[in-house]
Amino acid sequence: MNLQQIEYLLALDKYRNFSVAAEKVFVTQPALTIQIKNLERELGVEIFDRNKKPIIPTEIGEELIKHARLLDRSTKKFKDIVTEFKAEISGELRIGIIPTVAPYIVPRFVNRFMIKYPNVNLIFSEVISEDILLQLKDGTLDVGILVTPFPMENTIVFPLYYEKFYTYISTEHFLSKRKRIRTTELDLQDLWLLEEGNCFRNQIINICTRDVKYANKGKFRYESLSIDSLMKIVDSSKGITVIPEFAKILLSKERQAMVKPFSDYEPIREVSLIIERTFLKRSLIEKLKDEIIKSVPKKMLKHDGELISTVI
Numbered sequence: 001m002n003l004q005q006i007e008y009l010l011a012l013d014k015y016r017n018f019s020v021a022a023e024k025v026f027v028t029q030p031a032l033t034i035q036i037k038n039l040e041r042e043l044g045v046e047i048f049d050r051n052k053k054p055i056i057p058t059e060i061g062e063e064l065i066k067h068a069r070l071l072d073r074s075t076k077k078f079k080d081i082v083t084e085f086k087a088e089i090s091g092e093l094r095i096g097i098i099p100t101v102a103p104y105i106v107p108r109f110v111n112r113f114m115i116k117y118p119n120v121n122l123i124f125s126e127v128i129s130e131d132i133l134l135q136l137k138d139g140t141l142d143v144g145i146l147v148t149p150f151p152m153e154n155t156i157v158f159p160l161y162y163e164k165f166y167t168y169i170s171t172e173h174f175l176s177k178r179k180r181i182r183t184t185e186l187d188l189q190d191l192w193l194l195e196e197g198n199c200f201r202n203q204i205i206n207i208c209t210r211d212v213k214y215a216n217k218g219k220f221r222y223e224s225l226s227i228d229s230l231m232k233i234v235d236s237s238k239g240i241t242v243i244p245e246f247a248k249i250l251l252s253k254e255r256q257a258m259v260k261p262f263s264d265y266e267p268i269r270e271v272s273l274i275i276e277r278t279f280l281k282r283s284l285i286e287k288l289k290d291e292i293i294k295s296v297p298k299k300m301l302k303h304d305g306e307l308i309s310t311v312i
Contacts, residue, residue, distance in 0.1 A: 266305030
Protein backbone atom coordinates (compact mmCIF):
# COMPACT_ATOMS: atom_id res chain seq x y z
CA MET A 1 0.00 0.00 0.00
CA ASN A 2 1.25 3.50 -0.80
CA LEU A 3 0.04 7.08 -0.59
CA GLN A 4 -0.69 7.23 -4.31
CA GLN A 5 -3.11 4.32 -3.96
CA ILE A 6 -4.81 6.14 -1.07
CA GLU A 7 -5.22 9.23 -3.26
CA TYR A 8 -6.72 7.16 -6.09
CA LEU A 9 -8.98 5.29 -3.67
CA LEU A 10 -10.45 8.50 -2.27
CA ALA A 11 -10.89 10.02 -5.73
CA LEU A 12 -12.77 6.94 -6.90
CA ASP A 13 -14.98 7.02 -3.83
CA LYS A 14 -15.75 10.71 -4.42
CA TYR A 15 -16.57 10.50 -8.13
CA ARG A 16 -17.75 6.85 -8.36
CA ASN A 17 -16.45 6.64 -11.91
CA PHE A 18 -13.01 5.42 -13.05
CA SER A 19 -12.70 7.86 -15.95
CA VAL A 20 -13.72 10.91 -13.92
CA ALA A 21 -11.56 9.92 -10.93
CA ALA A 22 -8.54 9.40 -13.19
CA GLU A 23 -9.06 12.82 -14.78
CA LYS A 24 -9.28 14.51 -11.38
CA VAL A 25 -5.97 13.03 -10.18
CA PHE A 26 -4.27 13.62 -13.56
CA VAL A 27 -3.58 10.02 -14.57
CA THR A 28 -4.93 7.73 -17.27
CA GLN A 29 -7.87 5.48 -16.48
CA PRO A 30 -5.83 2.26 -16.93
CA ALA A 31 -3.18 3.53 -14.49
CA LEU A 32 -5.79 4.29 -11.83
CA THR A 33 -7.58 0.98 -12.43
CA ILE A 34 -4.35 -0.99 -12.05
CA GLN A 35 -3.47 0.74 -8.78
CA ILE A 36 -6.93 0.05 -7.32
CA LYS A 37 -6.75 -3.61 -8.41
CA ASN A 38 -3.25 -3.92 -6.91
CA LEU A 39 -4.54 -2.51 -3.62
CA GLU A 40 -7.48 -4.92 -3.60
CA ARG A 41 -5.16 -7.83 -4.40
CA GLU A 42 -2.78 -6.83 -1.60
CA LEU A 43 -5.62 -6.60 0.94
CA GLY A 44 -7.47 -9.64 -0.37
CA VAL A 45 -10.86 -7.89 -0.63
CA GLU A 46 -12.99 -6.04 -3.17
CA ILE A 47 -13.21 -2.38 -2.21
CA PHE A 48 -15.73 -1.40 -4.90
CA ASP A 49 -18.72 -3.17 -6.37
CA ARG A 50 -18.20 -2.70 -10.08
CA ASN A 51 -21.55 -4.26 -10.97
CA LYS A 52 -23.34 -1.13 -9.73
CA LYS A 53 -23.71 1.96 -11.88
CA PRO A 54 -22.29 4.19 -10.55
CA ILE A 55 -19.88 1.95 -8.66
CA ILE A 56 -20.25 1.88 -4.89
CA PRO A 57 -17.98 0.74 -2.06
CA THR A 58 -18.51 -2.73 -0.65
CA GLU A 59 -19.19 -3.07 3.07
CA ILE A 60 -15.50 -3.65 3.84
CA GLY A 61 -14.67 -0.95 1.30
CA GLU A 62 -16.60 1.67 3.28
CA GLU A 63 -14.56 0.87 6.39
CA LEU A 64 -11.28 1.01 4.48
CA ILE A 65 -12.25 4.35 2.92
CA LYS A 66 -12.96 5.82 6.37
CA HIS A 67 -9.43 4.92 7.48
CA ALA A 68 -8.00 6.12 4.17
CA ARG A 69 -9.48 9.57 4.85
CA LEU A 70 -7.79 9.66 8.25
CA LEU A 71 -4.49 8.61 6.70
CA ASP A 72 -4.83 11.23 3.94
CA ARG A 73 -5.60 13.89 6.52
CA SER A 74 -2.51 12.94 8.55
CA THR A 75 -0.17 13.04 5.56
CA LYS A 76 -1.45 16.45 4.49
CA LYS A 77 -0.55 17.78 7.94
CA PHE A 78 3.13 17.29 7.08
CA LYS A 79 3.02 20.27 4.72
CA ASP A 80 0.97 22.29 7.20
CA ILE A 81 3.54 21.67 9.95
CA VAL A 82 6.39 22.83 7.70
CA THR A 83 4.43 25.93 6.67
CA GLU A 84 3.71 26.76 10.32
CA PHE A 85 7.38 26.28 11.20
CA LYS A 86 8.47 28.66 8.44
CA ALA A 87 5.70 31.12 9.39
CA GLU A 88 4.67 31.32 5.74
CA ILE A 89 1.27 32.70 4.79
CA SER A 90 0.67 30.20 2.03
CA GLY A 91 -1.13 26.97 1.29
CA GLU A 92 -4.74 25.86 0.97
CA LEU A 93 -7.57 26.76 3.33
CA ARG A 94 -10.89 24.92 2.96
CA ILE A 95 -13.72 26.95 4.45
CA GLY A 96 -17.27 25.83 5.10
CA ILE A 97 -19.72 28.70 5.44
CA ILE A 98 -23.46 28.66 5.96
CA PRO A 99 -25.61 29.94 3.04
CA THR A 100 -27.21 32.77 5.04
CA VAL A 101 -23.79 34.29 5.74
CA ALA A 102 -21.76 33.52 2.59
CA PRO A 103 -23.25 36.00 0.06
CA TYR A 104 -22.93 38.91 2.48
CA ILE A 105 -19.52 38.51 4.10
CA VAL A 106 -17.34 36.74 1.48
CA PRO A 107 -17.47 39.57 -1.11
CA ARG A 108 -16.48 42.07 1.59
CA PHE A 109 -13.06 40.58 2.29
CA VAL A 110 -12.04 37.93 -0.25
CA ASN A 111 -10.52 40.17 -2.95
CA ARG A 112 -8.45 42.14 -0.47
CA PHE A 113 -7.32 38.91 1.20
CA MET A 114 -6.20 37.34 -2.08
CA ILE A 115 -4.26 40.47 -3.09
CA LYS A 116 -2.58 40.60 0.30
CA TYR A 117 -1.81 36.85 0.43
CA PRO A 118 -1.38 35.69 -3.19
CA ASN A 119 0.11 32.34 -2.17
CA VAL A 120 -3.04 31.26 -0.37
CA ASN A 121 -5.71 29.19 -2.07
CA LEU A 122 -9.11 29.76 -0.44
CA ILE A 123 -11.75 27.10 -1.17
CA PHE A 124 -15.27 27.99 -0.02
CA SER A 125 -18.20 25.58 0.31
CA GLU A 126 -21.71 26.64 1.29
CA VAL A 127 -22.71 24.06 3.89
CA ILE A 128 -25.33 23.89 6.65
CA SER A 129 -24.04 24.04 10.24
CA GLU A 130 -24.35 20.32 11.05
CA ASP A 131 -22.35 19.36 7.97
CA ILE A 132 -19.67 21.94 8.75
CA LEU A 133 -19.06 20.21 12.08
CA LEU A 134 -18.91 16.77 10.46
CA GLN A 135 -16.49 17.96 7.78
CA LEU A 136 -14.25 19.69 10.33
CA LYS A 137 -14.10 16.41 12.23
CA ASP A 138 -13.17 14.27 9.22
CA GLY A 139 -10.72 16.86 7.86
CA THR A 140 -12.66 17.82 4.73
CA LEU A 141 -12.75 21.41 6.04
CA ASP A 142 -10.15 23.46 7.90
CA VAL A 143 -12.46 26.25 9.05
CA GLY A 144 -16.17 26.78 9.58
CA ILE A 145 -18.08 30.07 9.57
CA LEU A 146 -21.50 29.74 11.14
CA VAL A 147 -23.90 31.21 13.66
CA THR A 148 -23.26 30.58 17.34
CA PRO A 149 -24.01 29.54 19.97
CA PHE A 150 -24.44 26.11 18.38
CA PRO A 151 -24.08 22.64 19.94
CA MET A 152 -20.41 21.79 19.28
CA GLU A 153 -17.72 19.60 20.85
CA ASN A 154 -13.94 19.78 20.56
CA THR A 155 -13.99 23.09 18.73
CA ILE A 156 -12.59 26.56 19.33
CA VAL A 157 -14.92 29.48 18.60
CA PHE A 158 -13.84 32.98 17.53
CA PRO A 159 -16.80 35.43 17.35
CA LEU A 160 -16.47 37.63 14.24
CA TYR A 161 -19.44 40.01 14.31
CA TYR A 162 -23.04 40.50 15.40
CA GLU A 163 -25.95 41.46 13.20
CA LYS A 164 -29.47 42.51 14.01
CA PHE A 165 -32.64 40.96 12.65
CA TYR A 166 -35.19 43.02 10.75
CA THR A 167 -38.59 42.30 9.29
CA TYR A 168 -39.00 42.64 5.53
CA ILE A 169 -42.67 43.37 4.80
CA SER A 170 -44.67 43.54 1.59
CA THR A 171 -46.05 47.02 0.84
CA GLU A 172 -49.50 45.39 0.61
CA HIS A 173 -49.31 43.86 4.08
CA PHE A 174 -51.41 45.42 6.86
CA LEU A 175 -48.25 45.91 9.00
CA SER A 176 -46.36 47.76 6.27
CA LYS A 177 -47.29 51.22 7.58
CA ARG A 178 -45.78 50.55 10.98
CA LYS A 179 -42.39 52.04 11.78
CA ARG A 180 -41.56 49.16 14.13
CA ILE A 181 -42.93 45.65 14.60
CA ARG A 182 -43.49 43.72 17.81
CA THR A 183 -42.27 40.12 17.71
CA THR A 184 -45.66 39.05 19.05
CA GLU A 185 -47.27 40.44 15.89
CA LEU A 186 -45.43 37.98 13.67
CA ASP A 187 -47.57 35.04 12.58
CA LEU A 188 -45.72 32.02 11.22
CA GLN A 189 -48.66 31.32 8.92
CA ASP A 190 -47.83 34.65 7.29
CA LEU A 191 -44.05 34.34 7.41
CA TRP A 192 -41.77 33.06 4.64
CA LEU A 193 -39.01 30.88 6.10
CA LEU A 194 -35.92 29.09 4.88
CA GLU A 195 -36.08 25.31 4.49
CA GLU A 196 -35.88 22.99 7.48
CA GLY A 197 -32.40 22.22 8.78
CA ASN A 198 -31.28 25.83 8.43
CA CYS A 199 -30.27 27.49 11.70
CA PHE A 200 -31.53 30.90 10.50
CA ARG A 201 -35.00 29.38 10.16
CA ASN A 202 -34.73 28.10 13.73
CA GLN A 203 -33.74 31.53 15.00
CA ILE A 204 -36.77 33.15 13.35
CA ILE A 205 -39.08 30.55 14.89
CA ASN A 206 -37.53 31.28 18.29
CA ILE A 207 -38.13 35.00 17.78
CA CYS A 208 -41.79 34.32 17.09
CA THR A 209 -42.00 31.81 19.96
CA ARG A 210 -44.55 29.86 17.97
CA ASP A 211 -44.71 26.22 16.87
CA VAL A 212 -43.05 25.41 13.52
CA LYS A 213 -46.01 23.26 12.45
CA TYR A 214 -47.98 26.42 11.64
CA ALA A 215 -45.43 27.75 9.15
CA ASN A 216 -46.24 28.36 5.49
CA LYS A 217 -49.64 26.70 5.31
CA GLY A 218 -51.51 27.38 2.09
CA LYS A 219 -51.62 26.50 -1.57
CA PHE A 220 -48.09 27.66 -2.30
CA ARG A 221 -45.01 26.51 -0.38
CA TYR A 222 -41.49 27.65 -1.18
CA GLU A 223 -38.39 26.40 0.60
CA SER A 224 -35.00 27.89 -0.08
CA LEU A 225 -31.50 28.30 1.35
CA SER A 226 -31.50 31.88 0.02
CA ILE A 227 -32.67 34.90 1.96
CA ASP A 228 -32.67 36.89 -1.29
CA SER A 229 -35.17 34.43 -2.79
CA LEU A 230 -37.50 34.90 0.17
CA MET A 231 -37.31 38.69 -0.18
CA LYS A 232 -38.30 38.37 -3.84
CA ILE A 233 -41.29 36.25 -2.81
CA VAL A 234 -42.32 38.98 -0.35
CA ASP A 235 -41.92 41.60 -3.09
CA SER A 236 -44.61 39.84 -5.10
CA SER A 237 -46.90 38.77 -2.25
CA LYS A 238 -48.44 40.10 0.92
CA GLY A 239 -46.17 38.23 3.25
CA ILE A 240 -43.28 38.89 5.61
CA THR A 241 -39.83 37.45 6.10
CA VAL A 242 -37.00 38.23 8.50
CA ILE A 243 -33.55 39.23 7.27
CA PRO A 244 -30.09 39.80 8.82
CA GLU A 245 -28.46 43.21 8.93
CA PHE A 246 -26.04 42.61 6.04
CA ALA A 247 -28.96 41.74 3.76
CA LYS A 248 -30.56 45.08 4.71
CA ILE A 249 -27.37 47.00 3.91
CA LEU A 250 -27.39 45.74 0.32
CA LEU A 251 -30.98 46.74 -0.45
CA SER A 252 -31.93 49.61 -2.74
CA LYS A 253 -33.49 52.74 -1.22
CA GLU A 254 -36.92 51.64 -2.41
CA ARG A 255 -36.63 48.23 -0.78
CA GLN A 256 -35.11 49.73 2.38
CA ALA A 257 -38.55 51.20 3.03
CA MET A 258 -39.88 47.65 3.39
CA VAL A 259 -37.50 46.95 6.29
CA LYS A 260 -38.85 47.43 9.82
CA PRO A 261 -36.93 46.98 13.10
CA PHE A 262 -38.42 45.23 16.10
CA SER A 263 -39.88 47.36 18.86
CA ASP A 264 -40.07 45.09 21.91
CA TYR A 265 -36.47 43.84 21.89
CA GLU A 266 -33.44 43.60 19.62
CA PRO A 267 -32.78 40.05 18.36
CA ILE A 268 -29.21 39.50 17.18
CA ARG A 269 -27.18 36.66 15.71
CA GLU A 270 -23.50 36.01 16.41
CA VAL A 271 -21.40 34.90 13.44
CA SER A 272 -18.25 33.02 14.39
CA LEU A 273 -15.24 31.25 12.95
CA ILE A 274 -14.73 27.75 14.33
CA ILE A 275 -11.88 25.26 14.13
CA GLU A 276 -11.05 21.86 15.59
CA ARG A 277 -9.03 21.91 18.80
CA THR A 278 -6.26 19.98 17.04
CA PHE A 279 -6.02 22.49 14.20
CA LEU A 280 -2.94 23.49 12.25
CA LYS A 281 -2.51 26.39 9.81
CA ARG A 282 -2.64 28.76 12.79
CA SER A 283 -1.04 31.74 11.04
CA LEU A 284 -3.24 31.39 7.99
CA ILE A 285 -6.45 31.07 10.01
CA GLU A 286 -5.49 34.07 12.13
CA LYS A 287 -5.00 36.18 8.99
CA LEU A 288 -8.38 35.04 7.67
CA LYS A 289 -10.08 36.01 10.93
CA ASP A 290 -8.40 39.43 10.99
CA GLU A 291 -9.38 40.24 7.39
CA ILE A 292 -13.01 39.27 7.97
CA ILE A 293 -13.22 41.45 11.07
CA LYS A 294 -11.65 44.39 9.21
CA SER A 295 -14.35 44.11 6.54
CA VAL A 296 -17.20 44.47 9.05
CA PRO A 297 -18.63 47.86 10.14
CA LYS A 298 -17.31 48.68 13.61
CA LYS A 299 -20.81 48.94 15.06
CA MET A 300 -21.30 45.22 14.28
CA LEU A 301 -18.27 44.08 16.27
CA LYS A 302 -20.19 44.27 19.55
CA HIS A 303 -23.81 44.12 20.62
CA ASP A 304 -26.29 45.16 23.28
CA GLY A 305 -29.17 43.00 22.06
CA GLU A 306 -30.30 39.45 22.75
CA LEU A 307 -28.55 36.55 21.04
CA ILE A 308 -31.11 34.21 19.51
CA SER A 309 -30.60 30.46 19.84
CA THR A 310 -30.02 28.36 16.72
CA VAL A 311 -31.84 25.43 18.31
CA ILE A 312 -35.63 25.22 18.60
